[in-house]
Amino acid sequence: MFRSVARLAAGKHLLRRGYASGSVPERKVAVLGAAGGIGQPLALLMKLNPLVSQLALYDIANTPGVAADVSHINTRSKVAGYVGEEQLGQALEGCDVVIIPAGVPRKPGMTRDDLFNINAGIVKGLCAAIAKYCPNALVNMISNPVNSTVPIAAEVFKKAGTYDEKKLFGVTTLDVVRAKTFYAGKAKVNVADVNVPVVGGHAGITILPLFSQATPKANLAEEDIKALTKRTQDGGTEVVEAKAGKGSATLSMAYAGAIFADACLKGLNGVPDVVECSFVQSTVTELPFFASKVRLGKNGVEEVLGLGPLSDFEKEGLESLKPELKSSIEKGIKFANQS
Numbered sequence: 642m643f644r645s646v647a648r649l650a651a652g653k654h655l656l657r658r659g660y661a662s663g664s665v666p667e668r669k670v671a672v673l674g675a676a677g678g679i680g681q682p683l684a685l686l687m688k689l690n691p692l693v694s695q696l697a698l699y700d701i702a703n704t705p706g707v708a709a710d711v712s713h714i715n716t717r718s719k720v721a722g723y724v725g726e727e728q729l730g731q732a733l734e735g736c737d738v739v740i741i742p743a744g745v746p747r748k749p750g751m752t753r754d755d756l757f758n759i760n761a762g763i764v765k766g767l768c769a770a771i772a773k774y775c776p777n778a779l780v781n782m783i784s785n786p787v788n789s790t791v792p793i794a795a796e797v798f799k800k801a802g803t804y805d806e807k808k809l810f811g812v813t814t815l816d817v818v819r820a821k822t823f824y825a826g827k828a829k830v831n832v833a834d835v836n837v838p839v840v841g842g843h844a845g846i847t848i849l850p851l852f853s854q855a856t857p858k859a860n861l862a863e864e865d866i867k868a869l870t871k872r873t874q875d876g877g878t879e880v881v882e883a884k885a886g887k888g889s890a891t892l893s894m895a896y897a898g899a900i901f902a903d904a905c906l907k908g909l910n911g912v913p914d915v916v917e918c919s920f921v922q923s924t925v926t927e928l929p930f931f932a933s934k935v936r937l938g939k940n941g942v943e944e945v946l947g948l949g950p951l952s953d954f955e956k957e958g959l960e961s962l963k964p965e966l967k968s969s970i971e972k973g974i975k976f977a978n979q980s
Contacts, residue, residue, distance in 0.1 A: 665691065668694055668910075669735050670739075671696075671698075671732050672698050673732070673743045674700055674784070675722075676698075677746075678888055678889070678891035679742035679891045680698075683899060684698050688711045690718075690903055690906070694719070695721070696719070697732040698723065699729060699733075702725075704723060706722075709722070729767075729770045730770065736774075737779065737909060738781060738906060739775065740902055741782050742784060742895075744756065749885070757786055761789065761793055761976050764784050771798075777808070778808070779810065779941050782794060787811040787844070788973070789970065789972050790973060791810075792970045792971075797977055808940070808941040810905070810942075812919065813839060813918055814918065815890065815894050815897035815898075817837060817839045817917075817918050818896065819873050819893075820839050820852070821837050823872050824852060827869060838850075838934055839918050840932050840933045841931065841958075842965075843932065845875075846874060847965055849955060853950070853951065853955060901917055905937060908937030909939055916934050916946070917935060918933060921935055921942055926963065
């Protein structure tokens with residue numbers, strides 16, 4: 642049964658994109674941190690994506706086992722596992738998309754900021770290698786805190802002379818996935834039909850779902866909108882607490898990461914009107930990085946879209962998130978330039 646479901650899903654996947662299987666371009670995707678809690682399910686989901694022809698799985702340990710396991714799945718992509726810094730270059734060479742879930746997960750009582758010193762160092766090292774081995778790849782940053790790791794990556798690429806703001810993305814898709822799920826539950830509509838833009842950043846109050854723009858429209862009471870907003874902002878904490886010290890949001894994050902990587906691949910392959918929310922270099926507000934809807938294309942970001950009309954509650958949320966987001970961005974820039 643699973644095989645037929647997978648085949649059906651893969652078939653629909655191709656049909657949605659208007660490709661015959663023979664005409665899909667060759668695309669190499671790397672997952673950095675592929676043996677971790679997010680990395681393993683993300684590797685599985687990318688193996689199921691028919692747009693991927695080569696899948697490179699990298700981590701500091703245990704990648705050969707993950708790669709061997711995933712490689713037995715009967716889908717298009719060839720899988721290779723790489724372990725340790727000496728094999729990182731090989732993993733990255735020729736990549737079209739690099740997805741970075743590497744780092745330590747959040748534990749109960751930890752904020753995304755508590756992760757900063759460990760994950761910031763990991764991201765800095767990986768981005769230096771990307772600048773060297775695949776400077777033209779689209780980089781999908783999952784490692785938290787995204788509000789700081791994206792600015793770190795930008796600074797590393799600037800120093801290396803390879804920075805292209807169109808090719809660096811903070812993956813905020815999980816906020817969108819959660820907002821859609823929670824909204825559909827409250828509005829009693831089919832979740833498959835729901836769209837909710839989420840703007841700002843990717844931590845706590847910097848996450849701003851724009852439920853006033855949600856479709857299909859539902860006349861929810863203001864207290865419901867406030868509760869949905871809070872639940873979306875605290876979604877990560879909800880999972881950390883439910884797992885009771887045994888991990889953070891890994892499966893839903895892998896799903897969201899796979900959705901965003903798929904959108905990047907579609908854009909690269911010339912599929913029109915691919916729009917996703919992402920944390921990118923932006924002039925939408927006075928902040929240098931901001932998450933909003935982005936049109937994806939052959940060069941990565943084709944267009945950063947504006948916020949659209951906001952409700953009074955959302956306008957208030959926008960103003961109150963800015964100081965925290967500004968501080969996180971500056972923290973990342975400062976870290977990147979320390980050495």
